[in-house]
Amino acid sequence: MKKKNINSTLRHHSTGISDDFYLFLLFLILHGISPLLPSEDMETKVEKQYNEKLLKVIDALLTGVSWLMLQDRVELPIGSVELARKFGFNIQKESSVYHTIIPPKINLFLERYGKRLRIHYYGESLSLQGLNGTIEFEFDKFVKELLSVVEKLLAGYL
Amino acid sequence: MLPPHLNYAFIVLKFYKWVLQKWNNETPKDIYDEILITTHHLRFEIYLNEFNVDETFNPFPMTILFNNHILVGTCQGTAGKKRIRGIMMEPLYVFNELLYAISWIMEPDSLEGGLYAGELREYAKKLGFSVGDKNPLYLISFGCCSVVIFEREDDSLLIHYYNSLINCDDSPYGTIKVNLREFIEEVLRSVFIYLTDYMEVVEKIRADYGQKPEEYMCNELWSNYKHTLMRFKEIFKI
Numbered sequence: 001m002k003k004k005n006i007n008s009t010l011r012h013h014s015t016g017i018s019d020d021f022y023l024f025l026l027f028l029i030l031h032g033i034s035p036l037l038p039s040e041d042m043e044t045k046v047e048k049q050y051n052e053k054l055l056k057v058i059d060a061l062l063t064g065v066s067w068l069m070l071q072d073r074v075e076l077p078i079g080s081v082e083l084a085r086k087f088g089f090n091i092q093k094e095s096s097v098y099h100t101i102i103p104p105k106i107n108l109f110l111e112r113y114g115k116r117l118r119i120h121y122y123g124e125s126l127s128l129q130g131l132n133g134t135i136e137f138e139f140d141k142f143v144k145e146l147l148s149v150v151e152k153l154l155a156g157y158l
Numbered sequence: 159m160l161p162p163h164l165n166y167a168f169i170v171l172k173f174y175k176w177v178l179q180k181w182n183n184e185t186p187k188d189i190y191d192e193i194l195i196t197t198h199h200l201r202f203e204i205y206l207n208e209f210n211v212d213e214t215f216n217p218f219p220m221t222i223l224f225n226n227h228i229l230v231g232t233c234q235g236t237a238g239k240k241r242i243r244g245i246m247m248e249p250l251y252v253f254n255e256l257l258y259a260i261s262w263i264m265e266p267d268s269l270e271g272g273l274y275a276g277e278l279r280e281y282a283k284k285l286g287f288s289v290g291d292k293n294p295l296y297l298i299s300f301g302c303c304s305v306v307i308f309e310r311e312d313d314s315l316l317i318h319y320y321n322s323l324i325n326c327d328d329s330p331y332g333t334i335k336v337n338l339r340e341f342i343e344e345v346l347r348s349v350f351i352y353l354t355d356y357m358e359v360v361e362k363i364r365a366d367y368g369q370k371p372e373e374y375m376c377n378e379l380w381s382n383y384k385h386t387l388m389r390f391k392e393i394f395k396i
Contacts (some may be wrong), residue, residue: 024357050175052166055166055167055170055189058174059170059173059384062170062173062174062177063173063380063381066176066177066180066377066380067377069177069180069181070371071370071372072370072372074372076314102384108244143181147177147178148191150174154167154170154171154174
């Protein structure tokens with residue numbers, strides 16, 4: 001139901017790169033589908049912003065994964081679990097949690113519970129109201145997919 | 159084209175490679191005895207072969223030099239020969255702290271910061287430095303014996319240092335004036351070199367002796383670096 005929500009908002013912004021589209025890209029990455037590589041013409045401003053946003057998401061996901069890879073339980077930053085619960089997400093007691101905010105103001109909670117990875121997202125600004133939900137993955141599979149997608153994406157940037 | 163250490167895409171790529179290495183449990187092939195990071199003014203020396211196994215917090219002897227002044231470390235001179243020795247430090251702490259210092263000092267509305275409880279301005283004066291009444295200050299305490307106070311004065315950075323361990327002809331006190339932006343870029347470059355070329359070697363040494371990554375948290379230096387870089391680019395409009 002929540003995904004439908006994103007798709008429908010996307011239709012209203014089919015020109016240019018809207019925040020929703022960018023969010024959609026994020027979902028594509030999360031589902032292992034590589035979005036279009038940035039074109040060779042990187043001069044335009046829109047393109048540049050888009051690149052930086054996508055890079056930020058990649059960076060955030062990599063950082064989260066690098067913390068969750070550790071054996072011991074981590075909570076970063078301290079207080080993330082409490083915040084996630086405040087947003088209404090059910091966080092297990094033994095979980096490792098990494099919290100970050102990606103543009104445009106979406107709270108991302110990466111929760112690792114045993115071999116499972118749950119990504120909770122929560123849009124904070126007014127235009128993103130109602131945008132929240134949870135996507136669940138197998139941790140190992142997710143990391144593998146993420147790493148292979150990121151490799152392809154970064155090859156397009158440099 | 160921006161140099162690699164200021165190029166966000168390039169840094170994400172390097173970070174990606176680091177994460178990939180962790181994921182595949184790859185370890186570096188070459189192990190060095192000593193790490194040397196030299197930029198225009200700064201010089202970092204980390205003596206890996208003198209690793210202290212029992213120390214989680216300050217396992218490596220380290221020296222930091224600025225324009226050949228020893229900010230951290232000690233000097234023993236006999237018969238005209240100088241020998242510089244490091245003091246036990248944590249490289250991650252040093253680089254993190256330097257990043258905190260520059261990100262504090264470049265903020266337009268900073269006043270006093272760093273690991274000092276009390277009136278930093280008074281303390282700086284007590285040490286014998288003349289500091290401005292409104293200039294932003296940041297204190298870095300390196301180990302037991304070395305204090306470095308950054309003072310921003312318009313576009314310049316004054317580095318006041320007091321190293322009670324110096325034992326050659328050098329005076330333990332001193333002030334160096336540098337261009338703020340150049341210095342920040344130099345610190346960023348040094349940290350970047352450490353992150354991309356040497357940190358994996360340090361990690362391997364620690365892992366070989368049974369220290370766990372949770373205990374020293376390399377991830378944080380990456381995040382800190384990226385955060386500081388973003389702010390630097392915003393403030394100086396790069």
